[in-house]
Amino acid sequence: DTGVSQNPRHKITKRGQNVTFRCDPISEHNRLYWYRQTLGQGPEFLTYFQNEAQLEKSRLLSDRFSAERPKGSFSTLEIQRTEQGDSAMYLCASSLTGVTEAFFGQGTRLTVV
């Protein structure tokens, strides 16, 4: 296992289109997080899964955003009807319960044109 994997690495989409990103966490990690990072800012929390249960969603996560983690393994983040303001780096991180270190993926860079 080489760490947290995110696909695609880059995505360019037209405004109004739907996009889906995938995150494969470290295999034994039961916790999975999505963050959004815009230029010049630190990552901001979007949502959190413990196994397959989505336990917390940020107010940043509008109704156009949905995340899933079926079977408690990989996770997907879908953005419907993309807007230019959705352009950002979307980061996924995973960790184990009781362990404070989170491991991050390289992120998916979304550009909405």
Next chain:
Amino acid sequence: AQTVTQSQPEMSVQEAETVTLSCTYDTSESNYYLFWYKQPPSRQMILVIRQEAYKQQNATENRFSVNFQKAAKSFSLKISDSQLGDTAMYFCAFMRVTGANSKLTFGKGITLSVRP
């Protein structure tokens, strides 16, 4: 709610010199964790160092050490013997101890450039 402030947007240091990156935070929690994460140009964030708030002793990891001042809510990172590979963005981050969600609250980050 917790906030993390990094007021220096960028810093530059000569190779082999020492540099200190500043961070302040605000919280009503009495126990928590503080972190410094490094994000190199390849963008994968990695943990540099971690401090538990209930421990008075400052954390150290090789060339990296922190100055944790709980009363002042200050958490600075010192990098000794700077190396070219230290060039990256550095983020200060906060994590609550209580609750199931171990989410991180990040500062805006600081861009560190190490000059040869």
